[in-house]
Amino acid sequence: MTATPAPFAAGDYEARMRRAAGAAADAGLDGVLVAPGPDLVWLTGYRPVETERLTLLVLRPGQDPVLVVPTLEAPDAAKAPGAPALTLRDWTDGKDPYEATAPLLGHQGRFGVSDNGWALHLLGLQQHLPGTRYQALTKALPMLRAVKDAAELERLAAAGAAADQAFEEIRKVRFSGRRETDVAADLADLLRRFGHSQVDFTIVASGPNGANPHHEADDRVIEHGDMVVLDFGGLKHGYGSDTSRTVHVGEPDAEERTVHDVVRAAQEAGFRAVRPGAACQDVDRAARAVITEAGYGDRFIHRTGHGIGVTTHEPPYMIEGEEQPLVPGMCFSVEPGVYLPGRFGVRIEDIVTVTEDGGRRLNTTSREMVIVD
Numbered sequence: 001m002t003a004t005p006a007p008f009a010a011g012d013y014e015a016r017m018r019r020a021a022g023a024a025a026d027a028g029l030d031g032v033l034v035a036p037g038p039d040l041v042w043l044t045g046y047r048p049v050e051t052e053r054l055t056l057l058v059l060r061p062g063q064d065p066v067l068v069v070p071t072l073e074a075p076d077a078a079k080a081p082g083a084p085a086l087t088l089r090d091w092t093d094g095k096d097p098y099e100a101t102a103p104l105l106g107h108q109g110r111f112g113v114s115d116n117g118w119a120l121h122l123l124g125l126q127q128h129l130p131g132t133r134y135q136a137l138t139k140a141l142p143m144l145r146a147v148k149d150a151a152e153l154e155r156l157a158a159a160g161a162a163a164d165q166a167f168e169e170i171r172k173v174r175f176s177g178r179r180e181t182d183v184a185a186d187l188a189d190l191l192r193r194f195g196h197s198q199v200d201f202t203i204v205a206s207g208p209n210g211a212n213p214h215h216e217a218d219d220r221v222i223e224h225g226d227m228v229v230l231d232f233g234g235l236k237h238g239y240g241s242d243t244s245r246t247v248h249v250g251e252p253d254a255e256e257r258t259v260h261d262v263v264r265a266a267q268e269a270g271f272r273a274v275r276p277g278a279a280c281q282d283v284d285r286a287a288r289a290v291i292t293e294a295g296y297g298d299r300f301i302h303r304t305g306h307g308i309g310v311t312t313h314e315p316p317y318m319i320e321g322e323e324q325p326l327v328p329g330m331c332f333s334v335e336p337g338v339y340l341p342g343r344f345g346v347r348i349e350d351i352v353t354v355t356e357d358g359g360r361r362l363n364t365t366s367r368e369m370v371i372v373d
Contacts, residue, residue: 005154005237008045012151013082016043021059023141030109031060032137033125035117038311039137041238042145045081048073054097054121057086058104068101098124107131112140142315146307147329153353155239156308156331158195160351160362163233163241166190167365170230175222175249175372180204184217187232196234196241200312203231203244210246210345213302213337224250227260227344228372229337233312240312242333243363244349247370259296259338260346260369266290266336267348267367270304270318274334274352274359280322287336288320296338305333308351330354331362 020043024032034040034057036050044067048055053070055077064087069077071090078088091100098121105111108131113122115138122134137144148156169190175183184202191199205215207226215229222228226249233242246260270287284304291300305318308331316324318332335349350363 005151005158008081008151010081010084013044014085017057017059017065017082017085020141020144021061021063021065023144024059024112025061027112027140028110029112029135029140031058031105032112032114032141033058033105033117033134034114034137035121037114037116038314039114039116039145042310043082044086046077046083048076052118052120053093054091054101054124056101056117056121058101060104066104068097068104070097097121098128101125102128105129105132109133110135112137138315143324143327145309145314146316147327148309148331148353149329152239152309153329153331155237156241156351156353157362159233159236159239159241160243162194162196162236163191163243164363164365165194166232167230167243167245171247171370171372173372175206175226175228175247176224177221179219179221180206180209180217181219183222183228183230187230191232191234191241194236196236197238198235199232200234200240201232203229205229205231205345206249207344208342211339211341211343213339213345213347222249227252227256227346229345229347231347231349235310235312238310240308240310242308242312242349242351243365244335244337244347245365245367245370246346246348247372249372251371252369256344257369259340259344262291262294262296263336263338263346263348264367266300267334267350270334270336271350271352271359271361274326274354276326276328276354276356278326280316280318280324280326281320283318283326283334284320284322287334291336291338299338299340300336301339302337304336305352307332326354328354328356 273286303319337347
C-alpha cells in the first residue's frame with residue numbers, strides 16, 4: 001500500500017481561490033459563485049451537507065473570498081482547511097439569504113456559477129439583483145481545475161494504481177455462471193480494499209449488454225463465450241480513478257478478437273496523439289481514424305475521453321470540435337470503443353496525463369485480450 005499523501009494546506013486553498021478569481025477577471029467575469037459540490041471542495045476543502053439552505057462561496061477579483069453559510073453550519077465551515085483565507089458571512093433561519101448575499105455581488109455584473117448550484121438559489125439571486133447575469137462555470141472557466149499540480153498528480157496516480165490492482169484481482173474470479181451484479185459487487189469490494197473511499201461505478205456488461213456503453217450491471221447470468229466490458233472507478237484520497245478493460249469468458253471467436261484488436265490499436269493511437277500543444281480533438285481524431293478505417297466508425301458512439309480530478313468526469317473533453325490545447329498536468333481518459341447491438345461491445349480505457357514531451361498512462365494493466373473462466 002502506498003503512503004497516504006499529506007493533506008492540502010490552507011495555503012494551497014488560498015492559491016486556488018486566488019487563481020479562480022484571476023481566471024474570472026481574465027474571462028471578463030465579475031466573479032465566481034460556488035455552491036456545495038466538487039468545485040467548493042477543490043477551492044476550500046469544505047464539504048457541507050447539501051440542503052435547501054444557501055451555502056455560497058463568492059470570489060471576486062481584488063476582494064477577499066467570502067463564504068455565505070447558514071448560522072447553524074458556521075462552526076463546521078470555520079474548521080474547513082481553506083477557512084483561514086475566508087471571511088464567513090452567516091445567515092439565520094427565517095432571514096432572507098439572498099438579501100445577505102446581494103451586497104457581495106453589487107447591483108450588476110456577470111458571474112460564473114458552479115454547475116451544480118441549485119436553480120432555487122440562482123433564481124433567488126436574480127430576483128434580488130435583476131442587473132446581474134450568470135453563466136455555467138464549465139462554460140465560463142472550463143480549464144479551472146484541468147491542470148493538476150504535483151500533489152494532485154500523485155493522488156491521481158495512486159487512484160489509478162489501486163484500480164489496476166482491482167483489475168488484476170477481478171480477472172482471477174469466476175465469471176461464467178454468475179450474475180453481472182455479483183462481479184460488480186466483487187469489483188466494488190476490491191476498489192475499497194485497495195484504498196478507495198468512494199466507489200462511483202462498476203459497469204459489468206456481458207454479451208449483448210456490452211453494446212450499451214453505460215449499461216448498469218443487472219441479473220443477467222454471464223455465459224461461456226461472452227465478451228464482458230468492465231468499467232470501474234471512484235475516489236481515493238479525494239481524486240478519481242476510471243479504467244476499462246474487456247475480458248472474454250473462454251476463447252473468443254475471430255471477429256471478437258478482431259474487434260478487440262481494433263479498439264486496442266485505436267486506444268494506442270489516441271494515447272500517442274497526447275502531447276503539449278495538440279488540441280483535445282486530435283486525441284479523438286487519432287483514435288476514431290483507426291476504428292473508421294477498420295469499418296466500425298458508426299459503432300464508436302461516444303467521445304474518446306473526459307477529464308478527471310476531484311470528480312471522475314470533468315473538462316477537458318476529447319471530442320471533435322474541442323480545440324483547447326493540451327497542457328502538461330492535464331489528466332483525462334482515452335477510451336475508444338466499438339459496440340455491436342445485440343452481440344457485444346469492446347472498450348479499453350486508461351487515464352493519461354500530459355507531460356512535457358508527450359503523455360503518461362496512469363493505468364498500466366495489459367490491454368491485450370484477457371481470458372477469464
